[in-house]
Amino acid sequence: MSNENENSTNKDKNINNSRDNLTEEPPSTDNLNHDSSNNQSDNSNPRSFGRKRLSPIRDWTQGSVLNNLLSLAWPILISNSLNMLGPIIDMVWVGKLGASAMAAVGLSGQIVMVVNALVMGLFTSLRAMVARRIGEGDDKGANHAFQQAFVIGIAFSALMALIGVFLSKYIIGIFGVEPDVVKEAVPYNRIQFVSTVTMCLRMMTEATMQASGDTKTAMWIGVFFRLLHIGLCPFLVFGWWIFPSLGVSGAALTGVISQALGGSVGLWILMAGYSRLHVTFKGFVFDWDNIWRQVKIGIPSSANQMLRSFLGLLITKIIVPFGTFSLAAYVLIQRIDGFLDVGASAIGNAAGALSGQSLGAKKPERAEKTGWLAVSLGTGLMAVISIAILIWADEVVRIFNSNPDVVALASTLIRIACINYIMIAPASVLTSCLNQVGDTMIPLIASMATMWGIQLPLAYFLPKVFNNGVYGVMWAMVIALSVRAIAYLVYFRTGKWKYRRV
Numbered sequence: 001m002s003n004e005n006e007n008s009t010n011k012d013k014n015i016n017n018s019r020d021n022l023t024e025e026p027p028s029t030d031n032l033n034h035d036s037s038n039n040q041s042d043n044s045n046p047r048s049f050g051r052k053r054l055s056p057i058r059d060w061t062q063g064s065v066l067n068n069l070l071s072l073a074w075p076i077l078i079s080n081s082l083n084m085l086g087p088i089i090d091m092v093w094v095g096k097l098g099a100s101a102m103a104a105v106g107l108s109g110q111i112v113m114v115v116n117a118l119v120m121g122l123f124t125s126l127r128a129m130v131a132r133r134i135g136e137g138d139d140k141g142a143n144h145a146f147q148q149a150f151v152i153g154i155a156f157s158a159l160m161a162l163i164g165v166f167l168s169k170y171i172i173g174i175f176g177v178e179p180d181v182v183k184e185a186v187p188y189n190r191i192q193f194v195s196t197v198t199m200c201l202r203m204m205t206e207a208t209m210q211a212s213g214d215t216k217t218a219m220w221i222g223v224f225f226r227l228l229h230i231g232l233c234p235f236l237v238f239g240w241w242i243f244p245s246l247g248v249s250g251a252a253l254t255g256v257i258s259q260a261l262g263g264s265v266g267l268w269i270l271m272a273g274y275s276r277l278h279v280t281f282k283g284f285v286f287d288w289d290n291i292w293r294q295v296k297i298g299i300p301s302s303a304n305q306m307l308r309s310f311l312g313l314l315i316t317k318i319i320v321p322f323g324t325f326s327l328a329a330y331v332l333i334q335r336i337d338g339f340l341d342v343g344a345s346a347i348g349n350a351a352g353a354l355s356g357q358s359l360g361a362k363k364p365e366r367a368e369k370t371g372w373l374a375v376s377l378g379t380g381l382m383a384v385i386s387i388a389i390l391i392w393a394d395e396v397v398r399i400f401n402s403n404p405d406v407v408a409l410a411s412t413l414i415r416i417a418c419i420n421y422i423m424i425a426p427a428s429v430l431t432s433c434l435n436q437v438g439d440t441m442i443p444l445i446a447s448m449a450t451m452w453g454i455q456l457p458l459a460y461f462l463p464k465v466f467n468n469g470v471y472g473v474m475w476a477m478v479i480a481l482s483v484r485a486i487a488y489l490v491y492f493r494t495g496k497w498k499y500r501r502v
Helices: 002-018 065-083 085-097 099-122 124-136 139-173 179-194 196-212 215-238 248-272 288-322 324-360 364-391 393-398 404-436 441-464 469-494
Strands: none
Touching: 065 085, 065 196, 065 215, 065 324, 065 364, 085 099, 085 215, 085 248, 099 124, 099 139, 099 179, 099 196, 099 248, 099 288, 124 139, 124 196, 124 288, 124 324, 124 404, 139 179, 139 196, 139 288, 179 196, 179 248, 196 215, 196 248, 196 324, 215 248, 288 324, 288 441, 288 469, 324 364, 324 404, 324 469, 364 393, 364 404, 364 469, 393 404, 404 441, 404 469, 441 469
């Protein structure tokens, strides 16, 4: 057994030494992870384990790019779809408690979305580092990135918990809602902020698995904790069986419990060596340089997500004066957009993991091919969906709302949005791809220029051109997204992202 491990280690060393450098050499703090393959223990190399993994180990930098892309994308598609269910589940059960409870969950949900955006952005750098190190054959370096991301997650979640405990009442009060809504929203919001601890753990383990190429294990964990969420929520909200009746707080607590179990299972799988990357905290040391680089890469992605959330609130405020039917139609279209973006986002996340690993393996041409193939695949998928929507627009809208006035208005809006759906593919795919190779500043600049420099001004002025102002708002979204998609395509074509060091 020791001879086999030594041969495997020497083989990995020879492979790493034979690769030419594509990007700058990392700082000396990372060199400790590359100094000698002979120092790499069995625990840091999954090939040395005899355990049966939930998903077989594959070298994603070899073989058919299309097959690899599809193999990674479909589990991410299921995982992303399941992640959308949390707020929906809470709203379904809490809605039975009355208007105040529903308003409390809806308001807190908007606030929590900002926190989610920050968390997702921070762990974008973890995805980039894990993918790059796995491509390099440096499992020890990938484990080191996970260790430092764990520190970031603890620090961030502790800060959010303190904000939630002491400032929730003031945050809710900013929105000027009725006292009965404040009464329900404050405890819900506190629990949600404290649950950032469990949310960070789950997102961190999911990001690590997906970036390393093990998307199936992450998917099964998602299935487990969402099914638990679905089953447990009504028991804690209404006090069924032996459980206490906690109302709105019960819905928040359900999320804490389910995400804690999901994150714990994910961490156990990583540390037990049942996933592609075997995580260990043995020999852990604080690497402030690595932590700072992760934060520096993650901040633009977090800012991008936050700007999108704030822009959504401003656009909603612009639409409100156009009437209840216009607002209802717009909200309906946004929900449909969210469902459709799941597919493009899944393809983008898969492409990002493959591109990052290809760059780590010193195969930039393969990384570029992956990006273009993902764009083509996503655009083709969205084009087919758009054609179907154009034909059956009324039927699609009636799935969500049967009011004749809303159906008539939303059907027109969704036909305009079909242009958006086609442009979503290159925009969403390349955003994920660029983020996961560590080039997070370009998506931030593109979003600020198009969403705040084009969409918001046009959303204010174009409604004056149309009889119903919401049409102008929709055309503003179409124009901004089209410009952003073209900007991504042009930048990706330059290839500058290939030289980004992570």
